Amino acid sequence: MSRDLQIIGVTSELGAGTRGSSLGLDAMQIASLQYDRSFFLRHAEFRLETVNHRLYEETEMAYAKRLDGIAEMYSRIENSVSSVLRQEQFPVVVAGDHSSAGGTIAGIKKAFPNKRLGVVWVDAHADLHSPYTSPSGNVHGMPLATAIHEDNLECQNNQPEQETIWHWNVMKGSNQRVLPQDLVYIGVRSTETPEEVLIEKYEIPNYTVEEVRERGIETITKEALEYLKDCDILYLSFDVDSMDPEVSRGTGTPVPNGFKEDEALSILQNLLKDPRFICFEMVEINPLLDDKGNAMAEAAFRIFKPVYEQIEAQQKN
DSSP: OOOOEEEEEEOOOTTOSSSOGGGHHHHHHHHHTTTOTTHHHHSOEEEOOOOGGGGGSOOSOTTSTTHHHHHHHHHHHHHHHHHHHHTTOEEEEEESSTTHHHHHHHHHHHHOTTSOEEEEEESSBOOOOOTTTOSSOOGGGOHHHHHTTOOOGGGOOOOOOHHHHHHHHHHHOSSOSSOGGGEEEESOOBOOHHHHHHHHHTTOOEEOHHHHHHHOHHHHHHHHHHHTTTOSEEEEEEEGGGBOTTTOOOSSSOOSSOBOHHHHHHHHHHHTTSTTEEEEEEEOOOGGGOSSTTHHHHHHHHHHHHHHHHHHHHHHO
């Protein structure tokens, strides 16, 4: 079945601790001018309305900052992604901070409630915190916890306010959208103890940068997909901070010893050969933090363009 692709721009940045990731899609479009000027004319995006004005307001929710606004964005992303999927299109999400991914996953499950969803998370961070465990209160570290419906109370450090708990429970939904055994990490290298407890508890595989280089990208991606063999559909989330800060520091939480640009591209392309993938997301491009001009967005576009074109070619077959 031939399916069109639809770029969804989610220029929200309520979940990050730094400002500027809402400009990531714009920065990537500027980068496209030197590589493929008409790309975004040929492949137009639609953008969701954000509630970024809430950044100018004080937040009362210390353990999940601006969670009310993020919950609103979750719902908008969920409805948008599910609508695109129900129209038999392939959603390609370009988002600001990574909290968006929880809404994307919710949207996939809304469209396919009876299908088993597997997630490949290419990132420097595990993003498994909850308001009960987060040391920062930044919700971009929590999307997978909503997806697997996990509070992690055994590692509780915080006492969230009732309003926080209410919004958090709404975001988690009534049940697990993703089983913990249907999650694979690639490149994760910055975690806190509560996340490490869950990774060990659920035996979530994490292919480190060193292991990927030692064993080879083709071997690792094949093994990751084999691990998810019981899943009906797959979602791939790519945080640009999975790459090394040498590529650029233009992301909110850069972590040393990450992937090179060509390695990241190869990982994504090898994974996306699997026809079960029905959604791809790229997040956390932040030009305000870029110490090399617009280098991160340029690298992101050099990755995004061939990935998009590969998905497009596969959907036509």
